[in-house]
Amino acid sequence: MATTTGSTSANPKVNYKYRRNKARQEMRAHVTSFAMMIFLTLIAFIMVMSGFDKYYVFPVLLLLAGIQVVLQLYYFMHMSHKGHGAVALFLYSGALVALIVIITFMTIVWW
Amino acid sequence: MKNGLKKWRLLPLFTALAFILSGCGEPFLSALQPAGEVAQMQYDLMLLSTIIMVVVIIVVMIIYVISIVKFRRAKVGENTIPKQVEGSHKLEIIWTVVPIILVLILAVPTVAATFILADQTEMEAVDEEGNRTALVVDVRANLYWWEFNYPDLGIVTAQDLVVPTDQNVYFNVIASDVKHSFWIPAVGGKIDTNVENMNTFYLHFDGEKAQEADNLFYGKCAELCGPSHALMDFKVQTLSPEDFDNWVTAMQEAEAEPEPQNDLAARGEEVFGEQGCIGCHAVSPAQGAGISQGPNLATLGERSRVAGILDYKGDEEQHEAYIKEWIRDADRLKPGNTMGGYNEDDLSDEDLDALTEYLMGLKVYSE
Amino acid sequence: MDMEQKFTSKTWPESPEKTTLEGKNKFLGFWLFLGGETVLFASLFATYLALKDRVPDNSHALAQDMFELPLVFIMTMLLLTSSLTSVYAMYHMKNYNFKKMQTWLLITVGLGLAFLGFEIYEFNHYVHAFDHTFTSSAFGSGFYTLVGFHGAHVVIGLGWFILLLIRNSRRGLNLYNAPKFFVASLYWHFIDVVWVFIFTVVYLMGMVG
Amino acid sequence: MVGGLEAMVIRIQLAVPDSNFVSAGLYNEILTMHGTTMIFLAAMPLLFAFMNAVVPLQIGARDVAFPFLNSLGFWLFFFGGIFLNLSWFLGGAPDAGWTSYASLSLASEGHGIDFYVLGLQISGAGTLIAGINFLVTIINMRAPGMTYMRMPLFTWSTFVASALILFAFPPLTVGLFLMLFDRMFGANFFDHTMGGNTIIWEHLFWIFGHPEVYILILPAFGIFSEIFATFSRKRLFGYSAMVFATVLIGFLGFMVWVHHMFTVGLGPTANAIFAVATMAIAVPTGVKIFNWMLTMWGGSIKFTTPMLYAVAFIPSFVAGGVTGVMLAVAAADYQYHDTYFVVAHFHYVIIGGVVLGLLAGTHFYWPKMFGTMLNETLGKVTFWLFLIGFHLTFFIQHFLGLMGMPRRIWKYLPNQGLEVGNAISTVGAFFMAAGVLVLIYNIIITQVRNERVGNDPWGDGRTLEWAIASPPPFYNFKQLPLVRGLDPYWIEKMEGNDRMTPAEPIGDIHMPNNSFIPFVMSLGLFIAAFGAMYQVDWRASDGAEYGWAIPVLVIGMLITIGSMAVRSLKDDHGYHVHKEDLEKDDEEGGRL
Numbered sequence A: 001m002a003t004t005t006g007s008t009s010a011n012p013k014v015n016y017k018y019r020r021n022k023a024r025q026e027m028r029a030h031v032t033s034f035a036m037m038i039f040l041t042l043i044a045f046i047m048v049m050s051g052f053d054k055y056y057v058f059p060v061l062l063l064l065a066g067i068q069v070v071l072q073l074y075y076f077m078h079m080s081h082k083g084h085g086a087v088a089l090f091l092y093s094g095a096l097v098a099l100i101v102i103i104t105f106m107t108i109v110w111w
Numbered sequence B: 001m002k003n004g005l006k007k008w009r010l011l012p013l014f015t016a017l018a019f020i021l022s023g024c025g026e027p028f029l030s031a032l033q034p035a036g037e038v039a040q041m042q043y044d045l046m047l048l049s050t051i052i053m054v055v056v057i058i059v060v061m062i063i064y065v066i067s068i069v070k071f072r073r074a075k076v077g078e079n080t081i082p083k084q085v086e087g088s089h090k091l092e093i094i095w096t097v098v099p100i101i102l103v104l105i106l107a108v109p110t111v112a113a114t115f116i117l118a119d120q121t122e123m124e125a126v127d128e129e130g131n132r133t134a135l136v137v138d139v140r141a142n143l144y145w146w147e148f149n150y151p152d153l154g155i156v157t158a159q160d161l162v163v164p165t166d167q168n169v170y171f172n173v174i175a176s177d178v179k180h181s182f183w184i185p186a187v188g189g190k191i192d193t194n195v196e197n198m199n200t201f202y203l204h205f206d207g208e209k210a211q212e213a214d215n216l217f218y219g220k221c222a223e224l225c226g227p228s229h230a231l232m233d234f235k236v237q238t239l240s241p242e243d244f245d246n247w248v249t250a251m252q253e254a255e256a257e258p259e260p261q262n263d264l265a266a267r268g269e270e271v272f273g274e275q276g277c278i279g280c281h282a283v284s285p286a287q288g289a290g291i292s293q294g295p296n297l298a299t300l301g302e303r304s305r306v307a308g309i310l311d312y313k314g315d316e317e318q319h320e321a322y323i324k325e326w327i328r329d330a331d332r333l334k335p336g337n338t339m340g341g342y343n344e345d346d347l348s349d350e351d352l353d354a355l356t357e358y359l360m361g362l363k364v365y366s367e
Numbered sequence C: 001m002d003m004e005q006k007f008t009s010k011t012w013p014e015s016p017e018k019t020t021l022e023g024k025n026k027f028l029g030f031w032l033f034l035g036g037e038t039v040l041f042a043s044l045f046a047t048y049l050a051l052k053d054r055v056p057d058n059s060h061a062l063a064q065d066m067f068e069l070p071l072v073f074i075m076t077m078l079l080l081t082s083s084l085t086s087v088y089a090m091y092h093m094k095n096y097n098f099k100k101m102q103t104w105l106l107i108t109v110g111l112g113l114a115f116l117g118f119e120i121y122e123f124n125h126y127v128h129a130f131d132h133t134f135t136s137s138a139f140g141s142g143f144y145t146l147v148g149f150h151g152a153h154v155v156i157g158l159g160w161f162i163l164l165l166i167r168n169s170r171r172g173l174n175l176y177n178a179p180k181f182f183v184a185s186l187y188w189h190f191i192d193v194v195w196v197f198i199f200t201v202v203y204l205m206g207m208v209g
Numbered sequence D: 001m002v003g004g005l006e007a008m009v010i011r012i013q014l015a016v017p018d019s020n021f022v023s024a025g026l027y028n029e030i031l032t033m034h035g036t037t038m039i040f041l042a043a044m045p046l047l048f049a050f051m052n053a054v055v056p057l058q059i060g061a062r063d064v065a066f067p068f069l070n071s072l073g074f075w076l077f078f079f080g081g082i083f084l085n086l087s088w089f090l091g092g093a094p095d096a097g098w099t100s101y102a103s104l105s106l107a108s109e110g111h112g113i114d115f116y117v118l119g120l121q122i123s124g125a126g127t128l129i130a131g132i133n134f135l136v137t138i139i140n141m142r143a144p145g146m147t148y149m150r151m152p153l154f155t156w157s158t159f160v161a162s163a164l165i166l167f168a169f170p171p172l173t174v175g176l177f178l179m180l181f182d183r184m185f186g187a188n189f190f191d192h193t194m195g196g197n198t199i200i201w202e203h204l205f206w207i208f209g210h211p212e213v214y215i216l217i218l219p220a221f222g223i224f225s226e227i228f229a230t231f232s233r234k235r236l237f238g239y240s241a242m243v244f245a246t247v248l249i250g251f252l253g254f255m256v257w258v259h260h261m262f263t264v265g266l267g268p269t270a271n272a273i274f275a276v277a278t279m280a281i282a283v284p285t286g287v288k289i290f291n292w293m294l295t296m297w298g299g300s301i302k303f304t305t306p307m308l309y310a311v312a313f314i315p316s317f318v319a320g321g322v323t324g325v326m327l328a329v330a331a332a333d334y335q336y337h338d339t340y341f342v343v344a345h346f347h348y349v350i351i352g353g354v355v356l357g358l359l360a361g362t363h364f365y366w367p368k369m370f371g372t373m374l375n376e377t378l379g380k381v382t383f384w385l386f387l388i389g390f391h392l393t394f395f396i397q398h399f400l401g402l403m404g405m406p407r408r409i410w411k412y413l414p415n416q417g418l419e420v421g422n423a424i425s426t427v428g429a430f431f432m433a434a435g436v437l438v439l440i441y442n443i444i445i446t447q448v449r450n451e452r453v454g455n456d457p458w459g460d461g462r463t464l465e466w467a468i469a470s471p472p473p474f475y476n477f478k479q480l481p482l483v484r485g486l487d488p489y490w491i492e493k494m495e496g497n498d499r500m501t502p503a504e505p506i507g508d509i510h511m512p513n514n515s516f517i518p519f520v521m522s523l524g525l526f527i528a529a530f531g532a533m534y535q536v537d538w539r540a541s542d543g544a545e546y547g548w549a550i551p552v553l554v555i556g557m558l559i560t561i562g563s564m565a566v567r568s569l570k571d572d573h574g575y576h577v578h579k580e581d582l583e584k585d586d587e588e589g590g591r592l
């Protein structure tokens, strides 16, 4: 790792080795987040199977789902990378509208 | 151009006109002539909001007129290049804060009134014997006709709603086919009659105002419900509390099978059965609540209109004519209604005469 | 710029999906589309939640009587794994390793097909064991519409992957098709995100009450 | 135009009490189609046309981001519109109002509602695509130096309106799907006997419907912003506040939809919350109104036809806006709802805002789009006829509503005090129709005379679109311009330059190929829609189930999916306009 040779690519801006390295690190993060997702799903599943009270289970389930989605978005879908400003703005706006819709349907559509 | 300016200066004037006109419309129909607490509250809100709006319009008009009069190119010179101002924080804060204040002034009474009008606690109140003290009417909206059921009194009517003045009347409303909306403009705002749930609200009929309207208010269906949506009117008869008690007694004592008054009417009763009218129409004020397919005819002879729309203006002959016209031509009078017409092949002229005689005799209270 | 220019793993740019203007546009446009899809699925979720267990009479099965959690759990695992494998594929895409990318995409497709197979089995089970159909109740309509819309997305995602694989099997990676692969994999992740919520909201919370 | 004709029929029918000009069922069809056509097939596409023509020029782009999607959006919209209107000839148009509330729309016989559902589904997809296209164009394709805070207001309002489209159309799509499944595939979303709930439709429709009205008004606001600045020879007053207000209106637009449902019985808490939220929109809208007036203040106002419309817009829209705030007073809305008061409100904002905006935009951008000037005198005649007619028609309707006239009524009976108002209203409508006729005449003679104009025919142009030829060449900018501030062309003019400083040397321009596929894709859906509709027997007016329907549905879908596949299989690299040709264009005097 000591040598960072100047001769990397036809594209002088890109350091090939450095890139490879970064990609590998990222891959590790991917695998970790995947493991976490599996783990979280398992917890959720077990919680339900073991029959806790719903007022206790619901918030936890939603929290777990929320974490998983963040992992997907930020690691698998690369939202942690730069250049995703507009993307984040629109995704969160969408999520906000989504939330409002769901809340109203759970409160003022009844009977 | 000059003309145009004048026209715009007139706009606030128009709005002032609004107040003068506010006494307009017919007392039995107009929301501008409130005849009860609920309508009054709503009318007051309208006035408050109109005043705020007029203020807004006047302010806008002043700035507006000055700027288009003073800064015309003809006046400032063909070749002037105006200063390119970016904005002004002070001004911008003013016209953000002032509207916020105006909106708040409007919001507070709005929220208050919304909660007051939704207050249904009195409806559940009971006296010592556990009987409900308030008058409750179950309203059922059907394609182009209304059923009014007084569950605590065991009475059903249709088309004409009968209520006592000067007390709160509570309504449970629902629709049996498609969505309609229950509205008595002069007495208060509307509420939808949904198909899947019961809505509840109350109205208050003011005795004095009712007299100005000859004790007869117009009710309307205010939700598009099909071809004859426009014709889905009903009438509200207001009675003083004593008269209302008498009416209740009369309705409760009416016999299950009204006695035909003469032979013709007796024949009419037979026809009524033969033609299957009885399948859809009950003729006693205790029957068919919530399930019948057609309006209860127990009080047909004393209703103010035939089918809610044909106004015979108290004229007996016209009344008969309209009943006949309805039976023959229901389809044309209210397109899309479920009764349909009975032509000569279905129902001979003689039978129709008998039927009408019988129907005209269906009276309870005015006897 | 010539779209079909050949690269080596060293000349290949760092973010091939965003190197051309077309690629950039496609990338952004697709994300925006996903923002819209979020609202679309939210509306479906909302409808489902409003209609959950709304049935015409008592004889009709409810959520708690029916759902097969272990089965759905396996489906969840399949889809989660396929999300990881498509990340692998993109990893190799960025490294200009076309062969490996193809392989991982094929695995992704396989997992997706397995998921779909389980889903079909599951629906079939509900229909036959409980008479819970699309037309039997509002609950049924809401359930099959929500889960079915997701299923349709899976089908489209799979079709898209397969089409891309066939089309590009001979020509390798270039700046014209790299954004296409990338966007397809974004779509696949999004499908997984939606499923996480279906699993949680429909199945897990449905079983609890 | 068709929508306008329908409006005339409505007014003729309502001119006198108890009239029988049209029958009850037909009246409901006409009123439904009037609302639907005007909103979906007239106002929105016309606004899109302006966006398409003007936004790329304003930000200094060669084209929109996705030319392919652009044409797909157009064809989807086109076939959706055709499909909807075919209902007139194929057994009856939809008749449950443009809102198509669920219990009535499920009960409606024949295929009318099916046409509504499928037609809007197809054209809605087109709209969504167009929205995404504009968003990406504005985010990714701005010329060098064109920062967000230097974008002209029309571009900003297009941006916000497109974002609203992105989030508002999916709920409509879902609502339409649910209705489609209920009517055509036996689902029970809205059938309460099976556990369904009609209120779901109302929510989904209005979650879409309210943002929709801002989708209509914001671009109109944008057009007016350009016009006020241009003909006052003054920079837009409070530019950043204007931008902020636009965004805020868009944002609040998603939190107020329940104000259309105050009488549904959702309970006082919901009504109160949404009432207050609705009133809040008055604040940013007010900011805009005042900024426009202050733009004129201290300026040098020239009353051209577009400026006349802009000037008339302020009082007209404020009148409509304040009645909107009155409607937001939930308890009082129990009285207003579903009466002519509401009809008056929304025609004031729509005609006083959107249609005046369209007419202003037509006169303003006509030279840019077609290279000829509309006749100013005729333009002013149209303006006065239309404006007078508009106020005559709709002002009186406020009172009709309060006097107890519900909306959507086919006839009113005599002796209810409603005769005079309705007669006045009908007279007004004829004035408007006359105005529109003059406009059509104007357009025709202008095109016949065909007198070409230069790049800045109004003389006061401020933004990039006025810096290039009218009409612009198909690649718009030979060299992308360098933008040095808000109102870039004005800046250059003030410094004595007659054209923009280029930001790049002349080079080859990469252009996409035109494609036939969007047409085929849309056609496929159009065909499939017929299949979907006629496969149900119990709705058909003649009670028949058509054996061909399912195959047609399948074939249609196959055509669409097939052409999508072709699209992704066939590489399409576009072509280049070469440097030499560009220079030749120049010599031939295409510019300036």
Ligand code: HEA
Pocket (backbone or CB within 6 Å): B053, B056, B060, B098, B099, B100, B102, B103, D099, D213, D214, D216, D217, D259, D260, D278, D279, D281, D282, D283, D285, D286, D287, D289, D317, D318, D320, D321, D322, D323, D324, D325, D327, D328, D329, D333, D336, D337, D338, D342, D345, D346, D349, D350, D353, D354
């Ligand atoms: C372009 C279209 C458009 C626009 C811009 C608006 C703008 C507004 N609308 Fe309107 N509306 C419609 C189109 C539109 N509307 C349509 C089509 C319907 C009927 C649908 C149907 O049922 O078929 C409808 C119905 C409708 C209703 C439902 C009525 C009912 O059915 O019972 C309500 C209720 O709150 C409402 C409110 C408002 C408000 C508060 C605004 C605000 O945005 C207005 C804000 C503007 C101003 C207030 C003026 C300028 C401000 C100032 C000068 C500052 C100072 C002002 C104050 C302090 C008040 N509208």
Ligand code: HEA
Pocket (backbone or CB within 6 Å): D001, D003, D004, D005, D007, D008, D010, D011, D031, D032, D034, D035, D036, D038, D039, D042, D043, D046, D096, D097, D098, D099, D343, D347, D350, D351, D354, D355, D358, D359, D362, D393, D407, D408, D409, D410, D429, D432, D433, D436
């Ligand atoms: C964009 C929307 C729009 C427009 C422009 C109009 C225009 C008109 N509307 Fe419209 N109207 C609606 C949207 C619109 N309406 C909606 C949504 C409803 C509710 C439907 C429902 O209840 O379901 C309704 C309902 C409605 C009713 C109530 C019906 C009822 O409830 O029974 C009435 C009655 O008078 C009416 C009259 C008119 C008239 C006389 C015009 C006149 O202004 C028409 C004159 C105009 C023209 C003849 C042409 C229009 C010109 C252009 C569009 C611009 C041209 C631009 C270029 C050429 C570039 N309309």
Ligand code: CUA
Pocket (backbone or CB within 6 Å): B141, B144, B179, B180, B181, B221, B222, B223, B224, B225, B226, B228, B229, B230, B232
């Ligand atoms: Cu009942 Cu309209």
Ligand SMILES: [Cu+2]
Pocket (backbone or CB within 6 Å): D209, D210, D213, D256, D257, D259, D260
């Ligand atoms: Cu609204």
